[in-house]
Amino acid sequence: MTTGVAITGVGAVTARFTGGAATVSAFLAEPSPVHDAIADERLVALLGDGEARRLSRVCQLAVAAGRLALDDAELRAGDDVGLVLGTEFGDLRSTVEFADGYLAAGPPGLSALIFPNTVMNTMAAATTMAGELAIVRAAGAIASGRARAVLAGGVDQIDPFLGSMLADLGAGEERRGEGAVMLVLESASSARERGARILGEIMGTASGALAARPHGVGRSTQSSVVAEALAAASVELRHLGAVYDSTSGDRGRDHWEQRLLDTALGAGHERRSSLRRLIGAHAGAGALGVAAAAGAARRSGQVAVIVGP
Amino acid sequence: MTRVVVTGLGVVSPFGLGVKAYWEGVRSGTCAIRPVTLIETEGFRCRIAAEVPDPVPGSPRRSRADRLALAAAREAIDDAGLGVAERRRAALVVGAVGGGMLEAEGWYWPAKRGGAPLCPTPALRSILPYSHADVVGSRLGLGGPRETLVTACSSGAVSLAVAADLVADGVVRVAVAGGADALTRICFMGFNALRLLDPEPCRPFDRARRGMSIGEGAAFVVLEDAAHAHARGARAYAELAGSGMTTDAFHVTSPQPDGEGMARAMMAALARARVEPKAVGYVNAHGTATLQNDRIEARALRSVFGAGGVLVSSTKSMIGHTMAAAGSLEAVATILALVHETVPPTVNLTTADSEVAFDCVPSMAREAAVDCAISNSFGFGGQNVTLLFRRL
Numbered sequence: 001m002t003t004g005v006a007i008t009g010v011g012a013v014t015a016r017f018t019g020g021a022a023t024v025s026a027f028l029a030e031p032s033p034v035h036d037a038i039a040d041e042r043l044v045a046l047l048g049d050g051e052a053r054r055l056s057r058v059c060q061l062a063v064a065a066g067r068l069a070l071d072d073a074e075l076r077a078g079d080d081v082g083l084v085l086g087t088e089f090g091d092l093r094s095t096v097e098f099a100d101g102y103l104a105a106g107p108p109g110l111s112a113l114i115f116p117n118t119v120m121n122t123m124a125a126a127t128t129m130a131g132e133l134a135i136v137r138a139a140g141a142i143a144s145g146r147a148r149a150v151l152a153g154g155v156d157q158i159d160p161f162l163g164s165m166l167a168d169l170g171a172g173e174e175r176r177g178e179g180a181v182m183l184v185l186e187s188a189s190s191a192r193e194r195g196a197r198i199l200g201e202i203m204g205t206a207s208g209a210l211a212a213r214p215h216g217v218g219r220s221t222q223s224s225v226v227a228e229a230l231a232a233a234s235v236e237l238r239h240l241g242a243v244y245d246s247t248s249g250d251r252g253r254d255h256w257e258q259r260l261l262d263t264a265l266g267a268g269h270e271r272r273s274s275l276r277r278l279i280g281a282h283a284g285a286g287a288l289g290v291a292a293a294a295g296a297a298r299r300s301g302q303v304a305v306i307v308g309p
Numbered sequence: 310m311t312r313v314v315v316t317g318l319g320v321v322s323p324f325g326l327g328v329k330a331y332w333e334g335v336r337s338g339t340c341a342i343r344p345v346t347l348i349e350t351e352g353f354r355c356r357i358a359a360e361v362p363d364p365v366p367g368s369p370r371r372s373r374a375d376r377l378a379l380a381a382a383r384e385a386i387d388d389a390g391l392g393v394a395e396r397r398r399a400a401l402v403v404g405a406v407g408g409g410m411l412e413a414e415g416w417y418w419p420a421k422r423g424g425a426p427l428c429p430t431p432a433l434r435s436i437l438p439y440s441h442a443d444v445v446g447s448r449l450g451l452g453g454p455r456e457t458l459v460t461a462c463s464s465g466a467v468s469l470a471v472a473a474d475l476v477a478d479g480v481v482r483v484a485v486a487g488g489a490d491a492l493t494r495i496c497f498m499g500f501n502a503l504r505l506l507d508p509e510p511c512r513p514f515d516r517a518r519r520g521m522s523i524g525e526g527a528a529f530v531v532l533e534d535a536a537h538a539h540a541r542g543a544r545a546y547a548e549l550a551g552s553g554m555t556t557d558a559f560h561v562t563s564p565q566p567d568g569e570g571m572a573r574a575m576m577a578a579l580a581r582a583r584v585e586p587k588a589v590g591y592v593n594a595h596g597t598a599t600l601q602n603d604r605i606e607a608r609a610l611r612s613v614f615g616a617g618g619v620l621v622s623s624t625k626s627m628i629g630h631t632m633a634a635a636g637s638l639e640a641v642a643t644i645l646a647l648v649h650e651t652v653p654p655t656v657n658l659t660t661a662d663s664e665v666a667f668d669c670v671p672s673m674a675r676e677a678a679v680d681c682a683i684s685n686s687f688g689f690g691g692q693n694v695t696l697l698f699r700r701l
Contacts, residue, residue, distance in 0.1 A: 077558070088437075090437075098498075098499065103418065103422065110499070112504075115503060119461045121460060121688070136454075137471070146474070165433055169430065169431065208454055208455075209451065212447060213447060
């Protein structure tokens with residue numbers, strides 16, 4: 001069984017905007033850079049004291065965004081709603097905190113409460129495009145009839161240890177951000193049946209891997225994924241109205257991506273934009289890109305595409 | 310409907326390199342849980358684990374877990390006889406948890422104590438779980454969709470379930486899937502802190518069980534569209550006929566007490582395979598030997614299969630709980646049980662818990678021609694995965 005995949009809800013938690021589809025649309029209509037960390041008080045306000053105290057920061061972000069998305073879709077969580085969460089770095093902060101307990105006091109310094117946070121527990125971990133992969137996985141489950149509705153998106157946090165680690169490793173100049181963006185995806189028929197507002201439709205997805213040294217960028221400028229996604233959607237290249245890429249300020253990776261897109265789209269296709277340059281590089285940006293693409297397609301009547309190498 | 314078959318197997322286990330060593334180990338009921346040598350254990354209640362014996366192949370510049378993954382994936386691909394063109398289109402789905410944490414600890418521990426790092430800074434590049442997929446994919450030329458899945462102790466199993474979906478949905482004809490994990494200080498200390506480790510080798514389903522033993526390893530399989538495998542003359546070990554994935558949505562570490570989420574995963578796998586419970590002859594249980602898991606899994610099994618309806622064993626009694634590798638290592642044991650018509654035993658089991666209403670195949674492997682078998686994997690957060698294999 002193959003079914004259409006509708007986007008029926010959005011939940012976003014960033015330093016500048018927090019809310020559902022309307023909030024995200026307002027930000028995208030007049031975007032401005034958001035690279036700040038999210039104030040703790042804002043997360044406490046979203047979750048309440050008790051829940052905020054029990055959850056690590058990255059979990060606070062994910063839970064808050066997930067709840068906002070479900071509310072936005074007017075859907076209740078339950079047996080029928082799957083979850084696919086993407087992250088690049090997960091809860092590295094808790095891992096360091098757990099290790100520090102041991103290093104400070106030996107075995108008695110270990111916290112049984114922190115240990116579970118050291119496991120990422122995410123269905124889509126990847127560099128750069130974890131959020132997009134989560135959406136692809138969720139859309140696939142719905143399109144094949146294995147799931148009726150899935151909450152999917154990405155989350156990452158800004159962490160000082162991570163920042164220094166990336167600097168030590170000579171990472172690119174990308175500016176990292178933090179936040180969580182989740183989408184509610186549903187089978188289009190099920191969404192229509194319950195009278196849900198449909199923000200957009202995911203018509204085709206594709207993902208693939210190119211030869212590159214581990215943790216690095218590659219040299220190939222040929223990728224078939226854009227063509228595969230278009231074919232899956234039965235859409236011609238000329239109908240693309242907007243392209244959201246994943247450039248983030250990391251010169252080497254960005255250059256590679258632009259060359260890949262030049263080949264896939266043709267050099268004349270200039271309507272490309274990157275939300276990562278606005279909200280920083282984090283897994284939530286991928287889901288925000290999908291929401292933005294859906295909005296652009298709805299406004300223009302054309303098809304938008306979201307990509308990320 | 311596309312049928313998905315297993316055409317390649319690859320393993321690095323506490324019994325050493327290769328599928329052959331692994332099967333000989335589990336079939337003979339050998340316990341590979343011994344004193345830990347890789348990390349310091351001073352001051353901990355439990356000081357044993359099932360380590361992969363040295364040398365682990367591959368460049369020492371790669372993390373131990375990356376090397377485990379690469380060796381197992383390479384064996385699986387060679388076993389399946391995949392050519393360059395098939396690899397270029399094949400998907401890679403990896404279950405991972407610890408990533409290169411062992412090396413990252415070797416960098417961080419001494420640095421924090423003011424000493425010289427045991428590992429160079431570049432070792433940190435492999436700290437995150439997706440490092441395995443990057444290394445395996447780039448070294449073995451796998452150019453299809455590449456995904457890393459982290460669902461704690463069910464990561465290895467979920468990698469097979471998702472890869473099978475990619476094949477069944479027609480996204481790819483061939484997928485390489487599996488899990489890998491090396492022993493790490495964080496994992497060893499964490500389970501010690503939770504007081505979930507037995508100071509002696511674990512005793513799944515035993516009345517006197519006191520917790521789990523941890524281990525390390527990697528296992529990969531090649532999953533393939535049956536028609537594609539047939540067309541290229543590949544040998545198929547078994548069919549991955551169904552999978553079920555559910556979440557308890559109950560607690561961060563504890564399973565739902567009534568086992569409803571686990572049972573739902575098993576029922577989903579049966580439904581997808583269109584197999585009745587009575588057709589299943591063997592269950593490779595999650596069977597960690599913690600008080601909670603074994604009791605709750607036994608309840609879930611009873612609710613699905615009825616009392617005494619199926620042979621149940623835990624291969625963790627021999628190789629420990631290998632975390633992200635567990636689901637795929639146990640899937641390989643389940644496939645080989647079908648192929649060799651031999652059910653691996655549960656070792657260290659003296660007296661079964663009164664709540665365990667099954668023959669747990671104590672101590673010695675048992676000859677049994679089984680047509681369908683399932684492998685259960687349950688992770689932190691109540692992430693339940695069941696894989697159902699059918700003999701060909």
